[in-house]
Amino acid sequence: MPADNPSVIIQGLGIYAPERNVTNDDLSQVMDTTDEWIRTRTGIGARRLAAENEHTSDLGTKAAQAALADAGASIDEIDLIIVATMSQDMLFPSTACVIQGKLGARQVTAFDITAACSGFLYALETATRLLQSGSYGKALVIGAEKMSNILDWEDRATCVLFGDGAGACVLSKSDTPDTGILECILRADGSRPELLHMPAGGTAKPASKDTIDAREHFLRMNGKEIFKVAVRDMGKVALDVLEKAGVSPEEVACFIPHQANVRIIESMAQRMQVPMDKFLINIDRYGNTSAASIPIALYEARQSGRIKPGDHVLLAAFGAGLTWGASLIKWT
Numbered sequence: 001m002p003a004d005n006p007s008v009i010i011q012g013l014g015i016y017a018p019e020r021n022v023t024n025d026d027l028s029q030v031m032d033t034t035d036e037w038i039r040t041r042t043g044i045g046a047r048r049l050a051a052e053n054e055h056t057s058d059l060g061t062k063a064a065q066a067a068l069a070d071a072g073a074s075i076d077e078i079d080l081i082i083v084a085t086m087s088q089d090m091l092f093p094s095t096a097c098v099i100q101g102k103l104g105a106r107q108v109t110a111f112d113i114t115a116a117c118s119g120f121l122y123a124l125e126t127a128t129r130l131l132q133s134g135s136y137g138k139a140l141v142i143g144a145e146k147m148s149n150i151l152d153w154e155d156r157a158t159c160v161l162f163g164d165g166a167g168a169c170v171l172s173k174s175d176t177p178d179t180g181i182l183e184c185i186l187r188a189d190g191s192r193p194e195l196l197h198m199p200a201g202g203t204a205k206p207a208s209k210d211t212i213d214a215r216e217h218f219l220r221m222n223g224k225e226i227f228k229v230a231v232r233d234m235g236k237v238a239l240d241v242l243e244k245a246g247v248s249p250e251e252v253a254c255f256i257p258h259q260a261n262v263r264i265i266e267s268m269a270q271r272m273q274v275p276m277d278k279f280l281i282n283i284d285r286y287g288n289t290s291a292a293s294i295p296i297a298l299y300e301a302r303q304s305g306r307i308k309p310g311d312h313v314l315l316a317a318f319g320a321g322l323t324w325g326a327s328l329i330k331w332t
């Protein structure tokens, strides 16, 4: 990062996990699956599911309020709100606008980023650069998902994998050079969108009786193919961002990968030749919460003392698009 750019740091973190905890055994009561199948293939043991009247914006608002309290910042100090989500309250307006209203924020810049499970990293980088432009003081970056409303609960191959939740951070500038968000690489390859998508509901296939009958308003995924590209691309981009920053994997205190499948994380660790105990894993309790997965994991890493001021922390993600990326942070 050029020396004349101010450092951008994470001043506060917050999460919100819906109250309802649904275990694999609970799911096996209502569909043809087992704890053993889910756990051995994915590492997932349970997930939180939001209540019917809790929308993505509600989860994001609660995480944002927790992050503001953690930062000791007031909502009036925020002049940029970016929300990463693939389960927006509505196609429009943006969930960021809805959250801006619910937070009672000033009439600031607010928009969504759609990069699925990589969304939080896309949002973090966008906010970092906007803060460095000098036009903004503090930003709220939120990853929020109510995946349970876009899952096909008749498709056991996908519905058991995801969960609901939200994580948020307050970003601010620091006079200390070379600290906070150090480097980031974001990538996309849209040549095979059908690997992970929702076929209908957009302008390509507007909602109709046929699309509803065909259950095309739910997430569809080619799990095996996604698995392969995730292992390859997430590991490579993590190494690339480290090389760009001139930091070795040994110098990283904690790796925080997107929590999609513990076997993907194990393969990534193997490729990077990094021991698994350096990777934060919480997929057993949350499942895949898409854009919320990294901020929730980052929060838990900090709370459990796994990351301390001065530590290098590496975030890495992949998701629909396909999109993938990695960010290197020097914790403050």
Ligand SMILES: CC(C)(COP(=O)(O)OP(=O)(O)OC[C@H]1O[C@@H](n2cnc3c(N)ncnc32)[C@H](O)[C@@H]1OP(=O)(O)O)[C@@H](O)C(=O)NCCC(=O)NCCS
Residues within 6 Å of the ligand: 032, 033, 034, 037, 038, 041, 042, 117, 156, 157, 158, 160, 196, 221, 222, 223, 224, 226, 227, 230, 260, 261, 288, 318, 319, 320
């Ligand atoms: C989805 C995933 C767990 C499937 O694992 P897998 O090892 O490829 O699956 P397998 O080939 O061993 O098993 C498929 C079989 O299990 C069955 N199955 C699928 N879901 C099941 C479930 N919940 N419970 C029991 N059986 C299930 C299938 O019907 C299939 O049965 P068949 O062989 O008789 O047709 C794995 O591919 C994956 O995690 N991919 C990445 C997905 C991902 O991370 N997506 C998010 C991206 S951000």
